[in-house]
Amino acid sequence: MFTLKSFLYAAFAAECLFLDAAKALPSTVAPPSSNSIQTLWQFPNNTWAENLAVRSNGDLLVTLLSAPQVYQVNPRQPKTPALVHTFPNATGALGIVEYEQDVFAVVVGNWTIATFLTVNGSYSVWKVDMRGFKSDSNGHVTKPAVVSKITDIPEADFLNGITLINEGSRDALIADSVLGVVWKLNLDTAEYSIVLDSPLMKVVPGQIQLGINGVHTRDGFLYFTNSFQGLFAKVAIDLCGNAIGPYTLIAETGVSDDFAFDKSGNAYIAQDPSDALERVTPAGKVNVLVGNVNNTIVEGATAAQFGILPFDESILYVTTNGGLAGRVPGTDVVGGKILAINLPNLLKSDGIH
Incomplete structure (x- = not known):
């Protein structure tokens, strides 16, 4: 009998197939097999799952943009998610990053899904301490997380993705999707400033103002996406987050x-509203x-993270918004999902070997 558990463990046992293949157009991608993608959880209609982080115990923390909330989901037993926290005076939660074991920084602010408009000056960053958090299998919280505001950043227009300068750093780098810059925030002192600014981060003319979006650091580089420029880029940075090399497409x-x-x-990029998952190799092959x-x-893929435990190291967890940013023709908007993608199986089904 096929079960979610057997699906997850199959990823650990499967051979990793991460080799290059020719770029395929979206319309030519074959439907994945049933053991490639599974839905761990689907939220109610009109719920936008925005981002996620993985706890040291393997549980997932998922932020919602449609409500200022963080949920916990156990991928081994994905029953009712536990509501970790609801942030005050905000409409949504965005980027999330772990900066010490089981302690997370979360971006919170006001961004209206119906209009795709941000409220300038509404953004803040919060500390969510999960070290004592407990909940049962039905999602009932028996011991809450300890949550406190790190700081408001009133000069920001639209804070979005967040990462650390490097592993173990107490300095976070935060994308501002409207200003087209990166802020540095010390998570202990709450001091912040703009450290990175490039044309590759800026918005393009149009009704929706959305430039730099996702940000992650790796091997001394900050990597970032730009939503409406439609690009993936990088820049070498020093230990203070300053650029020490050219911005490279x-x-x-x-x-x-x-x-x-x-x-x-290889980078695995959520495509929204293109409703796809792309892989970009270090050489830039898409x-x-x-x-x-x-x-x-x-549909409406928003973010991705790999599992960290032996059974799910090859599982890519993906959040979606259910089409709130643009539904598939002929369909209705549905609740955002948390997907578990068995990446070796998916690559094999795509003929990448």
Whole structure:
């Protein structure tokens, strides 16, 4: 009998197939097999799952943009998620990053889904301490997280993705999707300033103002997507977060959101509202792995993270918004999902070997 548990463990046992293949157009991507993608949880209609982080115990923390909330989901037993916290005076939660074991920084602010407009000056960053958090299998919280505000950043227009300068750093780098810059925030002192600014981070003329989006650091570089420039880029940074090299375009990727790296340095980029998942190699080769604007398999993909435990190291967890940013023609908006993608199986089904 096929079970979610057997699906997850199959990823650990499967051979990793992360080799290059020719770029495929979204319309030519074959539907994935049933053991490639599973839905761990689907939220109610009109719920936008925005971002996620993985706890040291393997549980997932998921932020919502449609409500100022963080939920916990156990991927081994994905029953009712536990509501970790609801932030005051905000409409949504965005980027999330772990900066010490089981302690997370979360971006919170006011961004209206109906109009895609931000409220300038409404953004803040919060500390969510999960070290004592407890909940049962039905999502009932028996011991809450300890939550406190780190700081408001009133000069920001639209804080979005967040990462650390490097592993173990107490300095976070935060994308401002409207100003087209990166802020540095010391998570202990609450001091902040703009440290990175490039044309590759800026918005393009249009009704929706959305430039730099997802940000992650790796091997001394900050990598970032730009949603409406449709690009994936990088810049070398020092230990203070300042640029020490040129801003470099890696690939043109289409409308891109957040992303995750595998151990080989391939980036897996959520495409919204292109409704796809792309892989970009270190050399800049782009493969559409699954999805397109005419199917709902990964509709409204917003972010991705790999599991960290032995059973799910090859599982890519993806959040979605259910089509709130643009539904697939002929379908209705549905609740955002948390997907578990068995990446070796998906790559094999795509003929990447």
